[in-house]
Structure formats: structure tokens, C-alpha cells
Amino acid sequence: MRTLLALAEGVVTSPFKRPHAAAGLPEARLTRGPVDIPRDRLARYGELCGFAPDPRLPLPYPHLLGFPLAMRIMSRRDFPLPLLGLVHTWITIERYAPLTSDDRPEITVYAESLAPHRRGTEVTMVTKARVAGERVWESRSGYLARHARPEPYPDTEAPVAAPLLPAVAEWQLPADLGRRYGAVSGDRNPIHLHPLTARAFGFPRAIAHGMWTFARCLAELDQDRDRDRGASAVTHVRAEFRAPVLLPAVVTYASAADGDAGGGVAGRASGRFQLRSGDRVHLIGETSARSA
Numbered sequence: 001m002r003t004l005l006a007l008a009e010g011v012v013t014s015p016f017k018r019p020h021a022a023a024g025l026p027e028a029r030l031t032r033g034p035v036d037i038p039r040d041r042l043a044r045y046g047e048l049c050g051f052a053p054d055p056r057l058p059l060p061y062p063h064l065l066g067f068p069l070a071m072r073i074m075s076r077r078d079f080p081l082p083l084l085g086l087v088h089t090w091i092t093i094e095r096y097a098p099l100t101s102d103d104r105p106e107i108t109v110y111a112e113s114l115a116p117h118r119r120g121t122e123v124t125m126v127t128k129a130r131v132a133g134e135r136v137w138e139s140r141s142g143y144l145a146r147h148a149r150p151e152p153y154p155d156t157e158a159p160v161a162a163p164l165l166p167a168v169a170e171w172q173l174p175a176d177l178g179r180r181y182g183a184v185s186g187d188r189n190p191i192h193l194h195p196l197t198a199r200a201f202g203f204p205r206a207i208a209h210g211m212w213t214f215a216r217c218l219a220e221l222d223q224d225r226d227r228d229r230g231a232s233a234v235t236h237v238r239a240e241f242r243a244p245v246l247l248p249a250v251v252t253y254a255s256a257a258d259g260d261a262g263g264g265v266a267g268r269a270s271g272r273f274q275l276r277s278g279d280r281v282h283l284i285g286e287t288s289a290r291s292a
Helices: 002-016 039-049 062-074 177-185 195-199 210-226
Strands: 029-032 087-095 106-117 120-131 134-146 167-173 236-241 249-257 271-277 280-288
Touching: 029 062, 039 177, 039 210, 062 106, 062 120, 062 134, 062 177, 087 210, 167 210, 177 210, 210 236, 210 249, 210 271, 210 280
Parallel strands: none
Antiparallel strands: 029 106, 087 134, 087 236, 106 120, 120 134, 167 249, 236 280, 249 271, 271 280
């Protein structure tokens, strides 16, 4: 309910915000917990994203636990970017210790910084999870408010084209994927829900959540890892959301282990992955494992 109220406040205040990188950020750090992890919600999330049943939480799952707090911060009147239409642009995750569904983590979220972006202004949001006072998980996410910049951006800000990795799997994404992921995650940004609401923000059709595409790729890595006993678990991942996935869609998952020309990341914690349609790359990512 509080997430819906935050969304409603964000809807009301969004038209009056004029984003710019020199604005101030709320100093609030919001904390909830210890948080119970609902088994039914976790199961629906795992099924929708492709994670096999496992007492360990999927690597990106704590992001959902922090999402209500992020919504409350981003919908505040003193948050400088309009909540409606914000686009997730990148994410990094560090896992310091395993989390299971029996844990009751404490979640803290805050806005860290604002920065100019070639297409507008980008904010970095931080989510941290602690168990019994010990840090176990941390993420940073970039969210972009698109608007015209007062000055042309230099070419050096444009992303470098990523070499295409070997294809591993092809997925058919249904038109209602955004609504289904929104029901599980609480992220009901209109750009994900329906073609009409997406068009209001400049997209021809609804687009898939970046966090769903990210989680689906990590689930594929998990399946690879489970096929190779003795593989080390991923403890660090970084991904960039380079182009929206318009729904419905057929997309290709591709991966390569470090040091390999191909063959996927199967059984290895260190490597790269992509999601693409033909030569159009929607997402790129890289994983690694912390040394013991």
C-alpha cells in the first residue's frame, strides 16, 4: 500500500519537476526491517525470471526488498527528478555473504549522487542489506530522467559498441511481461504496463523492466553454474541497459567466459553476457567472484 501511495505522490509531483544535475538530493536514508521474505512472492519471482528453486536468494532479489524505500525517496517533493518515466540505465551488485529465504535482512536505501547524462540527468540510488549488523549485499543503480541538455554532449559520452558474444538461447517475451513483473516487484512504472501509457513517455510500445532482463540473464548463468559442480558463485555483477526491449519480443541471450572465444559462462563466475535482438544490444553485463 505504501508503494502505491508513493507512486500516487510521484504522479502528482512529476509534472512540476525540472531536472538538472546541479540540483540537491534528499539526505534521507530510509531503513526497513528486519524484513520477512514472503515465500509465495519469492516463488513467483523465481518462476517469472527463470531461477530454479533454491534456499539461497537469487542475486538480484534484495533489490525488490528495497524498492518500496526507493519509491518513497524518488516520489518526495525534494527529489529533483520526476518519478514518472525514469529509465533504469545500469546496476552493480556486490554480494558479501549468502542470503537465504530464512534470513530477515535490514534494508537501507538512499540517493547517492546526480550526474549529467547525454540524454538528461541521472541519479544513483544505493540499496544495502545487513543481517545481524553485518553487510551482506549492496547495489547501486542509475536512473535517467530524459530531457534536452542545454549544451551538446561530447561524443566521448556515447557508449562503445559491444562485440557480439556467442548466442546461447532465444526467449520469446509476451506482451504482458511488464504487468506480470510489475505485480511481483511492485514496479508499476507506466512505461512497462501498456502501449498507451508507454507512448505518453515516448516509447512506441510497453518495454520490459530492465531488472527482469537482468534477472533473467543471471538465472541463465545460475543454470549453467549448477550444471558444473565446483564452480564458484558470482559475487559481483555489473550491467548496462543500452536499449529498451519493446514487448512482445524475441530476444537472444549470449555469453562468454573470460578467456574464451565462446562456449558461454557455464560453470564459471567470471565472464560477460548480453541480451540482444539481431545486432541490436539491449543489455550487456559482466560477472566475477571475489577471491577467498
